[in-house]
Amino acid sequence: MKRFALAGNPNCGKTTLFNNLTGSTAHVGNWPGVTVEKKDGVYKKLNEPISIIDLPGIYSLSPYTSEEVISRNYILDEKPDCVINIVDATNLERNLYLTSQLLEIDVPVVIAINMMDVLEKAGDKLDEKLLSDKLGVPVVKISALEESNLEDLMKVAFKASQSKRDGISIIYHKDLNHLIGDVKIAFKGKNVENPLFHAIKLVENDEIETKMHEDLLPMVEEFKKTFNDETFGDDIEAIIADERYQYISNNFAKAITKHTPKENEKENENKSDRIDKVLTHKVFGLIIFAAILFLVFHFTFSENLFFLGGLFEDVTPCFEGSIYEGLFYTDGGINSPGVILFNFFDMSFGGIIEAVQGGLNAGLGEGHWLTGFLCDGVLSGLFAILGFLPQILLLFLFFSIMEDTGYMARVAFILDRIFRKFGLSGRAFIPMIMGFGCSVPAMVNTRTLADENEKISTIRVIPFFSCGAKLPILVAIAGGIAEQWNFSHVDLITYSMYVVGIAVAIASVLILRHTTLKGDAAPFIMELPQYHWPQFKSLMIHLWDKAKHFVKKAFTIILASQIIIWFLRSFGWNWHMVNSMQDSILGSIGMLIQPIFTPLGFGSQLTSIGWVFAVAAITGLIAKEDVIATFIALGAAAVAYLTSDAVDPEIIKAMEDAIEADEEGVTAVVTMIQATGITWQGCISFIAFNMLTIPCFAACATAKAELKEGTFKWTLLFWIVASFVGSAFVYCFLSMFSSESLAWAIPVTVVLIGLGVGSIFFIKYWNKRKLKVA
Amino acid sequence: MLKRLDEFQIGETGLIKKVEGEGRLRRRLFDMGVTPGATVYLRKKAPLGDPLEVTIRGYELTLRKSEASLVYLDSKGVN
Numbered sequence: 001m002k003r004f005a006l007a008g009n010p011n012c013g014k015t016t017l018f019n020n021l022t023g024s025t026a027h028v029g030n031w032p033g034v035t036v037e038k039k040d041g042v043y044k045k046l047n048e049p050i051s052i053i054d055l056p057g058i059y060s061l062s063p064y065t066s067e068e069v070i071s072r073n074y075i076l077d078e079k080p081d082c083v084i085n086i087v088d089a090t091n092l093e094r095n096l097y098l099t100s101q102l103l104e105i106d107v108p109v110v111i112a113i114n115m116m117d118v119l120e121k122a123g124d125k126l127d128e129k130l131l132s133d134k135l136g137v138p139v140v141k142i143s144a145l146e147e148s149n150l151e152d153l154m155k156v157a158f159k160a161s162q163s164k165r166d167g168i169s170i171i172y173h174k175d176l177n178h179l180i181g182d183v184k185i186a187f188k189g190k191n192v193e194n195p196l197f198h199a200i201k202l203v204e205n206d207e208i209e210t211k212m213h214e215d216l217l218p219m220v221e222e223f224k225k226t227f228n229d230e231t232f233g234d235d236i237e238a239i240i241a242d243e244r245y246q247y248i249s250n251n252f253a254k255a256i257t258k259h260t261p262k263e264n265e266k267e268n269e270n271k272s273d274r275i276d277k278v279l280t281h282k283v284f285g286l287i288i289f290a291a292i293l294f295l296v297f298h299f300t301f302s303e304n305l306f307f308l309g310g311l312f313e314d315v316t317p318c319f320e321g322s323i324y325e326g327l328f329y330t331d332g333g334i335n336s337p338g339v340i341l342f343n344f345f346d347m348s349f350g351g352i353i354e355a356v357q358g359g360l361n362a363g364l365g366e367g368h369w370l371t372g373f374l375c376d377g378v379l380s381g382l383f384a385i386l387g388f389l390p391q392i393l394l395l396f397l398f399f400s401i402m403e404d405t406g407y408m409a410r411v412a413f414i415l416d417r418i419f420r421k422f423g424l425s426g427r428a429f430i431p432m433i434m435g436f437g438c439s440v441p442a443m444v445n446t447r448t449l450a451d452e453n454e455k456i457s458t459i460r461v462i463p464f465f466s467c468g469a470k471l472p473i474l475v476a477i478a479g480g481i482a483e484q485w486n487f488s489h490v491d492l493i494t495y496s497m498y499v500v501g502i503a504v505a506i507a508s509v510l511i512l513r514h515t516t517l518k519g520d521a522a523p524f525i526m527e528l529p530q531y532h533w534p535q536f537k538s539l540m541i542h543l544w545d546k547a548k549h550f551v552k553k554a555f556t557i558i559l560a561s562q563i564i565i566w567f568l569r570s571f572g573w574n575w576h577m578v579n580s581m582q583d584s585i586l587g588s589i590g591m592l593i594q595p596i597f598t599p600l601g602f603g604s605q606l607t608s609i610g611w612v613f614a615v616a617a618i619t620g621l622i623a624k625e626d627v628i629a630t631f632i633a634l635g636a637a638a639v640a641y642l643t644s645d646a647v648d649p650e651i652i653k654a655m656e657d658a659i660e661a662d663e664e665g666v667t668a669v670v671t672m673i674q675a676t677g678i679t680w681q682g683c684i685s686f687i688a689f690n691m692l693t694i695p696c697f698a699a700c701a702t703a704k705a706e707l708k709e710g711t712f713k714w715t716l717l718f719w720i721v722a723s724f725v726g727s728a729f730v731y732c733f734l735s736m737f738s739s740e741s742l743a744w745a746i747p748v749t750v751v752l753i754g755l756g757v758g759s760i761f762f763i764k765y766w767n768k769r770k771l772k773v774a
Numbered sequence: 775m776l777k778r779l780d781e782f783q784i785g786e787t788g789l790i791k792k793v794e795g796e797g798r799l800r801r802r803l804f805d806m807g808v809t810p811g812a813t814v815y816l817r818k819k820a821p822l823g824d825p826l827e828v829t830i831r832g833y834e835l836t837l838r839k840s841e842a843s844l845v846y847l848d849s850k851g852v853n
Contacts, residue, residue: 060805064798093831094807207798232810238793241804242811245831277818285821413836417822420838426825450798523799523841524825525806528834 003051003078004043004157007071007102008086009095010057011529013114017086017144018054019541021154045151046158053080056447059094061101061197062206065450069208075105076194082108082161084153089119089126089141090530092256093248099135100244104167104197108160109137112153117143125257134251136168145535167196170247173239179203179223186216204240272531279407285414296398300338300391341390346664349383353660369577373566378559380632380660386554387664392468393543393550396437400542404534409526416524421761422506423513425449425524428458432505435465437546439699443706451522452708457512459703460715461505463695464722466498469624472665473690476628480669481680493684496750501691503753504726508718510760516714553623557697561622562629565615569634581637582608590615600689600724601682601731609641610676613686623696628665635659635668638675685731693723777849779842780826782816788847789813795844807831808845 006014022041043050055074056067063069075083085102087095102109111131119126132139138156142149171177180199187195192213201209203220210217224234232239279288335343353375360371402408408430416426427449434442442462449455466474478493487493513519568586572578581587590611597603602613612634619626639655659668673683694700694716704712733749776791790812793803807830808814815829825838 060801062801062805064802064805091831091833094833097805097807237801237804238810241809245807245809245811280818280820280827282819282821413820413825413827416836416838417820417824450802523802523838525802525835525837525841527806528827528836530834 001042001049001051002081002158002161003053004082004084004154004161005053005055005075005080006084006086007055007075007098008057008114009059009088009091009098011527012057012086012088012095013144014054014057014086016538017112017114017142017150018052020144020147020150022052043154046154050154050158058098060098062201062204063208065448067447072208075102075107076197080107082110082157084157085109085111086114086144087111089113089115090122092252093245096248096252097244100170100248101197103135103137104169104194104200106165106167106194106196108157108163108165110153110157110160111135111137111139113139113141114144116141117146117148119256127255127257130255131252137165167194169196169200171200171240171243172247173229173243175227176203176236176239176243179220183216183219186219187213200240204237275531276410280410280414289411289414292402296395299336299398300394338391338394341394342387345387345390349387353379353383369570372570375660378562378566380629382554382559382562382629386551389547389550391471392437393547395468396546397539397543399433399437400539401534404532404538406529406531409528412526413528420524422509423519424454424458424509425451425522427524427526428454431458431462432465435462435467438467438469439463439465439695440702443699443702446706449522451519453513453517453519454522456707456711456715457509457517459706460512460718461508463699463719464501464505464508464692466501466691467624467695469696470691472625472628473620474687476631476665476669477683477687479664479666480673481683483666483670484673485680497684497687497691499750500688500726500730500753503750503757504692504722506757507753507760508722510757512718553698554625558623558625558629561619561626562633565619565626565630565633569637580640581634586615587611587637593618597689599731600727601685601735602676602678602689606676606678606682607641609638610678612637612672612676613678613682617686617689617693620690621694621696623698624690627690628668631668631672632659632665635671638668638671641675642671679735681731681734681737684734685727688727688730689723692719692726694719776846779814779816779828779845779847780839782826782842782847782849783852784816784818785852786849787813787815787851788849790845790847792846793844794846795841799841800844803837803841803844806835807833808835808837814845814847 006018008014018039018041021043039054041052041054043052053074055071058068058071060068061072061075063072074080083102083105085099087099099109099111113126113128113131116126126141128139128141138160140149140153140156142153144150169177169180171180180196180203183199183202184195187198192198198209198213202213202216205220220236224236227234227236229235229239232242279285281288356379357371357375360368360374364370399408402411411433412426412429414426415429419426419429428446430448431442431445434445439462442465443459446455446458446462449458474494474497475490478490478497481487481493482490565586568589569581569584570577571585572583573585573588578584591608594606594611594614595604597614597617598605602610602617604610606613612631615634616627616630619630636656636659639652639659643652643655655671659671662668669683672678678686695703700716703715707715730749733752777788779788782788790808790810792810793800793808795803803809812830817827817829817834819826820836823839825836826842827834827836829835
């Protein structure tokens with residue numbers, strides 16, 4: 001099968017073209033560097049199927065970030081049958097700079113001028129004949145978004161792929177051309193493929209090239225001694241970059257006929273400018289960003305939308321008592337869209353479980369093991385996870401909109417100054433905020449970071465940005481605390497825990513960047529894409545992708561782990577079913593590891609059933625969704641412990657059913673709290689531990705793949721240390737407060753952590769001043 | 775008199791004469807179109823005064839003051 005590679009600048013519409021050619025659903029964003037790894041698909045509309053490879057967007061073939069190396073190596077080593085170079089018609093000059101380098105490689109190239117629709121709408125015209133004549137390769141005008149001319153493009157590319165093409169250079173500097181010619185001959189003599197490309201890169205003093213062909217370097221050095229350009233001196237790198245741009249602007253300025261804007265169009269342009277002025281305003285820029293972030297979380301998680309709850313305090317809602325009450329209304333407030341969706345799923349799943357249980361009980365008789373296996377082992381755990389799907393998707397939708405409109409890039413622009421204080425660049429912000437959704441794509445996204453140490457520290461702190469899967473832990477345990485200790489502000493606990501995660505992340509980055517991963521903040525040179533309206537299709541593609549991934553995970557790894565846990569808690573070492581979970585395999589393993597967690601408040605100080613916390617924390621290493629699913633599954637053990645004196649099976653049955661019916665897991669947590677005798681400090685420390693510890697399997701695998709060899713084991717150690725130190729601190733600190741003062745213990749903690757971080761800054765600032773004075 | 779890009783005022787335009795620095799950083803600046811001969815317009819500064827946003831070769835580029843200090847221009851004044 002022939003292979004065509006798509007190459008081009010970041011954000012030039014490559015992925016949109018790829019999706020439309022292959023019918024796949026890769027994620028597209030208005031943020032340079034959304035595609036960070038190569039993807040392949042198949043184009044089927046020609047006589048023979050063609051494999052299409054979407055390469056990460058690059059500005060140049062000189063390596064700067066790791067994704068640029070991926071693209072370069074693919075074209076050089078894998079030798080695609082044709083390279084389709086996508087060029088953004090609205091930014092011809094910079095896009096053709098990459099083209100000038102691609103043309104140096106001995107591979108058929110076809111240029112696809114994309115975004116013709118935007119160009120034509122603006123009233124501009126483009127002469128593709130002129131481009132084609134000058135560059136010596138076919139040029140096709142397309143619009144990836146409107147899917148126009150794509151078949152033409154593929155036909156032209158297919159034709160081009162049938163013949164060979166030798167690399168050409170557009171460098172006209174006489175003396176340099178001599179040198180390039182000589183080096184090229186030397187490369188040919190060594191039987192190196194793509195001699196022209198390698199020759200030019202070597203002359204350009206390219207990092208990879210000088211390492212690979214050290215033997216030819218003296219040739220260049222010798223030349224430099226006698227070489228002296230009028231304007232540039234012996235700065236060959238600058239001359240070549242200048243030559244490329246000179247050639248482009250000399251030849252292609254004529255290719256575009258600009259249309260003179262009319263009055264009303266200028267008006268339009270001003271609108272985008274005015275929006276930008278507000279969004280990146282000196283004073284309001286940061287405030288607006290904070291407000292947007294708050295609204296996103298508020299819409300997704302709040303049970304008191306816009307704090308309107310107070311209005312209804314004295315009025316009984318008209319739908320009281322109906323099923324709508326639980327759906328739209330949580331005592332004292334209107335639900336946000338996220339919570340409404342959650343409740344809807346929760347109610348439906350609850351109904352399904354009841355129906356299944358009822359049916360099985362009728363068919364098999366009460367208490368059959370199969371009923372237990374299906375309802376406790378499989379369904380309740382599975383639904384506990386699927387129930388969170390709408391909220392996770394909603395969060396993703398908001399972030400996709402921010403990304404698609406081009407606002408995310410501005411956020412990096414606004415925040416860079418602050419991030420630099422921590423030794424990171426504004427670009428590191430995107431993977432971190434993505435971490436609130438899921439650590440896996442967030443870690444992959446760190447490829448856009450140019451500095452290796454910055455990348456490692458970012459990957460290490462990404463799990464501290466509490467991901468969607470950790471949300472159930474927060475909601476359930478915070479809910480449990482609220483119910484058990486009569487504390488009315490669940491959201492306060494939830495928000496505080498998010499803040500704790502961020503605070504630990506900041507502190508960790510500061511420590512890492514000053515100890516093992518020293519280094520100044522990496523340079524921040526980034527394109528700011530134009531604002532545009534989010535595209536419905538691309539948003540839906542992204543959401544669908546996310547939903548698919550989540551559901552797949554629920555039905556594979558989580559389902560499997562839940563079945564294993566059911567088995568371990570139902571059977572003893574003698575392979576017989578046990579009556580009490582205390583005697584099960586899981587129980588004995590739990591008791592073995594329980595003491596490790598003593599300093600964190602959920603270890604040996606608990607009752608004999610206290611091992612459930614240890615087991616839940618360990619199952620969280622498979623997938624964080626497992627933690628609450630495990631709680632629900634082990635609920636029966638807690639019930640048995642609590643009711644060991646009771647004889648009435650009806651009561652036991654009712655308690656067990658209540659745990660299963662509550663998908664949020666609050667009932668399970670309350671039962672656990674009562675059975676284990678854990679303190680609220682221990683509960684909060686348990687949340688903190690889960691937020692800071694080693695992330696799930698999938699995230700660990702991603703981290704291992706992204707990190708440089710040998711750093712992963714230290715990263716694991718870092719996570720273990722961070723979680724133990726962090727939650728031991730939380731536990732010890734909170735233990736100073738009694739349960740009556742819970743309401744102010746949490747804010748005080750947050751303030752103290754803030755002060756701690758502040759003082760680190762102060763010390764840094766002080767040291768700098770001392771240095772200056774000295 | 776050459777002026778450094780980080781000393782520019784908002785709204786100032788200039789022609790690049792020289793790009794200093796070395797290695798990857800300089801390479802990156804070149805790749806992004808910051809080469810001698812290009813015209814730069816300083817559009818705005820971020821809320822905290824840094825980084826800068828410039829219009830160059832028909833697109834918007836953001837870079838920090840520390841990187842901008844490597845770029846020397848012939849100022850054409852504020853418009």
